[in-house]
Every structure is written in C-alpha cells, then in structure tokens.
Amino acid sequence: MTGKIIHFKTAKKKVGYKNKSAKAAENRAKFGLTKSEKKLNTLEQENSKSKLDGHKLDT
Template sequence: MGEIVNLNRARKAKAKADRAVQAAENRVRFGQTKAEKQKRRAEEEKAKRDLEGHKVE
C-alpha cells in the first residue's frame, strides 16, 4: 500500500512553499541593500537642500 497523506497538510505545505518562493523573488526584485538606501536618502536630502537654497523670499 501507498503512504497515507493528509490532503489538508499537503495543500498547506504547498501553499507555504509557494509563498516562500514568491517572497524570495520579491526580495530580489524590490529589495535594496543598506548602502543603496543610504545613498538614495542622501541624494534626496541634497536635492531638498538645493531646492531650499534656490528659493526666493
């Protein structure tokens, strides 16, 4: 005889594995390293400072 399989457990395990794969893809696609985040923030702050410096009162 074959092995008895709980279908609910198998379904949930497959769904969990699918979510893990999707999460890994999202981390690669949308994730940024800490250095990239710091660089982006520094560029935004510089742009904001430059804009404030050009304002005429």
C-alpha cells in the same frame, strides 16, 4: 502496509507556503534594494531638497 497518515489540508498548506516563500525571495531579488542603496537614495534626496530650499526666494 500501514503508512503515515497524511492530511491533505496540511499538505496543501505546506506546498502553498513553499510557493509563497519562493515567490517572495524572487521578488526581493528583483525589486529589493540593499541597505546601502536605500541609504544612498535617502541622502541624495535630502541633499537635493536642501539645495532647492537654499535657492528658494522669499517673496
């Protein structure tokens, strides 16, 4: 009849951590970009910026 003593505070924390990690994984899948996508975006931004700077008139 003697079971393992459960502290409700720690059990509640464990459930909270599981929920947070599940939500974080969901957000990473929904909003995150892969490394190659990020690299492609930065390269495109740099190219467009250099093109605009190349067409700038010095007045």
